[in-house]
Amino acid sequence: MAEVVESVENRKDLHNGADRAEILLKGTGYGVRMILPEALPDERLLEELLRFSGDAARLARGIGVVLDLQGRSLTRPLLLALLSQFVWTGDFKVLSWMSYNVDTLELLRSSGFSIGEPMTDKPERSAGSNTLVLYQSLRSGQRVEHDGDVVLLGHMNDGAEIYSSGNVFIRGRLKGVVHAGMRGGEYCISAGQFEARQLRIAGKLCSTLGSDVEWWGKAVVISLENDSLVARELKL
Amino acid sequence: MDSSGVQSRVIVITSGKGGVGKTTTTSNLSVALARSGHRVVAVDADIGLRNLDVVMGLENRVVYNLIDVVEGSCKLSQALVRDKRVDNLFLLPAAQTRTKDAVSSGQMEELCSMLREEFEYILIDSPAGIESGFRNAVVGADEALVISTPEVPSVRDADRIIGLLESMEKAPIRLVVNRLRTSMVREGEMLDVNDVLDILAIDLIGVVPEDDSVVKSANRGEPLTLSDSSPAALAFQRIAARLAGDEVPFPKFDEENERGLLAGLRRLFGKKD
Numbered sequence: 132m133a134e135v136v137e138s139v140e141n142r143k144d145l146h147n148g149a150d151r152a153e154i155l156l157k158g159t160g161y162g163v164r165m166i167l168p169e170a171l172p173d174e175r176l177l178e179e180l181l182r183f184s185g186d187a188a189r190l191a192r193g194i195g196v197v198l199d200l201q202g203r204s205l206t207r208p209l210l211l212a213l214l215s216q217f218v219w220t221g222d223f224k225v226l227s228w229m230s231y232n233v234d235t236l237e238l239l240r241s242s243g244f245s246i247g248e249p250m251t252d253k254p255e256r257s258a259g260s261n262t263l264v265l266y267q268s269l270r271s272g273q274r275v276e277h278d279g280d281v282v283l284l285g286h287m288n289d290g291a292e293i294y295s296s297g298n299v300f301i302r303g304r305l306k307g308v309v310h311a312g313m314r315g316g317e318y319c320i321s322a323g324q325f326e327a328r329q330l331r332i333a334g335k336l337c338s339t340l341g342s343d344v345e346w347w348g349k350a351v352v353i354s355l356e357n358d359s360l361v362a363r364e365l366k367l
Numbered sequence: 368m369d370s371s372g373v374q375s376r377v378i379v380i381t382s383g384k385g386g387v388g389k390t391t392t393t394s395n396l397s398v399a400l401a402r403s404g405h406r407v408v409a410v411d412a413d414i415g416l417r418n419l420d421v422v423m424g425l426e427n428r429v430v431y432n433l434i435d436v437v438e439g440s441c442k443l444s445q446a447l448v449r450d451k452r453v454d455n456l457f458l459l460p461a462a463q464t465r466t467k468d469a470v471s472s473g474q475m476e477e478l479c480s481m482l483r484e485e486f487e488y489i490l491i492d493s494p495a496g497i498e499s500g501f502r503n504a505v506v507g508a509d510e511a512l513v514i515s516t517p518e519v520p521s522v523r524d525a526d527r528i529i530g531l532l533e534s535m536e537k538a539p540i541r542l543v544v545n546r547l548r549t550s551m552v553r554e555g556e557m558l559d560v561n562d563v564l565d566i567l568a569i570d571l572i573g574v575v576p577e578d579d580s581v582v583k584s585a586n587r588g589e590p591l592t593l594s595d596s597s598p599a600a601l602a603f604q605r606i607a608a609r610l611a612g613d614e615v616p617f618p619k620f621d622e623e624n625e626r627g628l629l630a631g632l633r634r635l636f637g638k639k640d
Contacts, residue, residue: 207536215472219502242534268568270530271523272497288526288566289519 154179161249162195162226169201173209180217188221195224197249205235210242227276240265243273262297269293269307287322312355319354321365335360375483378490378610379412379508379537383524385495387516388545391581392603393492394422396512399592399607400488401456408447408457408486410478412504413494414469417461424588425450425458434462436481437474443481452593457486467500479507488610497531505532511540512572512610517547517558522566529569541572543606548577549620573606575599576620 155166167176183191198213218225227245230236239246240263261279268283271290275281280297291307293299298318299311305322310331312318318332326348329338332355341347350365380393390413397409411419414434420426431446436459443459450456459482462469482489493504505511511532515525525542532540544560551557560574578599584591591600592607598620605615 211535215502215506219499220472243530270533271526273530286568288523290523290527 154183156191159197162197163191164197164199164229165191166199167201167203169203173206176209177212177216180213183217183221192221192223195226195249197226198228200228200230200232200235202232203230203235204232205230205238207238210238241267243267243269243275245274245276247278249276263295268303271307317355319352321350321352323350324348325351325353330360332360373406373487375486376488376510377479377483377508378488378510378512379493379505380490380512380514381493381501381504381528381532382495382514382521383497383501383528384515384521387514387521388543388575388581389495389514390418390422390492391585392512392514392543392545392575392606393419393490394590395592395600395603396607396610397423397456397458397488397490398450398453398590399604400490400611401450401453402592403607403611404455405487405611406455406485407488407490408459408482410459410482410489410491411461412475412491412500414461414465414467414500415463416494417463419492420448420458420460421588422585423450423458423590425460426588429458429460432460432462433478434465434469437470437478443478443485467494467498467503470503472503472506475503476507497527501528501531505535505537508537511537512543513540513567513569514543514545515563515567516545517552517560517563519558522558522563526567529567539570541570542567543572544574546577547574547620571617572609573602574617574620575602575606 153168154171155168157164157166171179217223226249227247228239229247230239236246262282263275263277263279264282264284265275266284268285269275269287269291271288274292274294276294278296280299281293281295282300283293284302286303287293287301287305287307287309289306293307293309294313295311296314297312299309299320301309301322304324304326306326308329308331309320309327311320312333315333320330320332325346328340329336330340330353332353335355335358337360346362346364350367351362352365353360353362380389382389393409397407401407409419409423410433411417412433413419420429425448428448431441433446435441436443436446446459448458448460450458479489491504491508494500513525513528513532515521529540542564544563547560548557552559560571564571576598578597580591580595580597581599584595591597592603608615
């Protein structure tokens with residue numbers, strides 16, 4: 132919910148004359164924020180995006196874009212059209228998606244897209260203030276970035292990635308890459324079945340994991356304590 | 368819906384990784400479905416690297432191609448190559464001299480709509496990868512068959528593809544495990560079908576055992592399901608039947624099945640292969 136309030140405030144700040152139905156670009160510390168006004172009907176939104184070219188497009192391609200959907204109620208067909216006709220065709224790197232519409236956020240989240248402000252090196256909020264719960268498995272190539280804790284109620288397959296500024300809890304099998312506590316701090320990673328070759332907490336990296344560790348394939352919690360990674364098998 | 372009022376199905380055959388058997392599967396399923404009386408077109412969506420015409424043995428009869436149709440250089444009926452060996456089977460070949468950028472997602476959707484007017488089954492052979500060629504192959508499809516061999520890289524790529532297909536709302540997405548070698552599974556050197564299913568978590572539609580006759584048939588341009596009774600041919604026939612809605616049990620594969628009936632009889636009478 133904190134995300135929603137912040138987005139609404141940002142909208143006021145960024146949008147002098149927000150009722151204008153035209154696409155706005157804002158430079159930010161992380162890339163170009165592309166504000167797609169709600170007042171623009173779905174069909175016109177695509178037309179306007181397809182006209183997006185020139186220096187601004189080249190810049191956005193180079194450093195990445197954050198697509199801000201404002202309060203638009205995003206449908207699956209529109210999401211697919213945005214991806215197939217604009218993002219993929221134009222070869223844009225989307226850093227994350229923003230919206231203050233709860234249904235839109237849920238659709239983006241359940242589709243495996245990064246939502247909210249992309250992480251930067253400069254901390255803006257305290258970690259752990261919000262928790263992202265994913266009711267699905269993460270497949271190869273799917274990546275979640277979240278400022279807070281992440282709870283994955285499914286498996287995390289090889290090739291999937293989670294980047295979190297807080298703790299990460301995986302209900303099922305962990306085979307992908309998890310980086311907890313990205314901004315530093317003593318956080319932990321928990322998995323119902325640990326089978327990852329590498330893990331990262333804050334500035335610590337362990338890449339020597341394999342089936343020879345005694346808790347391989349078991350439920351385990353790994354935490355950063357006094358600058359060391361500590362693994363504990365979970366026996367409930 | 369095709370002209371006879373039957374609901375059309377557009378099925379993309381894809382994998383992510385190259386060389387796992389997409390084209391072989393497309394050709395064999397197309398032949399098997401056509402032999403069962405369905406009106407079928409096999410579409411080669413691998414623009415610039417066309418192979419389906421060779422594997423189906425129709426390369427000498429290709430005049431126009433998919434790009435000619437979407438660009439309006441010819442009519443759809445002019446580009447379709449009819450397979451004289453099987454009633455109701457057609458091929459829409461890819462262009463070999465163009466690149467994947469020569470066609471857009473919108474054009475592929477329009478092409479699929481045109482094909483739906485004529486055919487009951489439209490099987491699209493997707494290129495490897497996840498770039499524009501893959502997206503164009505998938506965009507007009509209703510459902511998908513994901514091909515994976517029981518190898519870790521292939522399974523990981525299949526997982527990636529399934530995630531993309533799910534986000535594009537293709538359903539059902541079903542799995543074909545290709546080139547299974549039970550002897551290697553038994554020795555712990557190859558993933559078992561259950562291992563693959565555990566990772567990919569989608570419905571299995573068929574398992575095709577490793578079979579030398581697949582290579583021979585590709586070189587000859589004679590899909591196995593035209594007549595052959597080799598283990599792979601039987602596996603493809605079972606998959607085609609399941610695709611058409613039949614309840615077909617999954618047989619257990621053993622080394623005799625893998626190597627074929629003839630090899631089994633030879634060993635029975637003490638002769639070497």
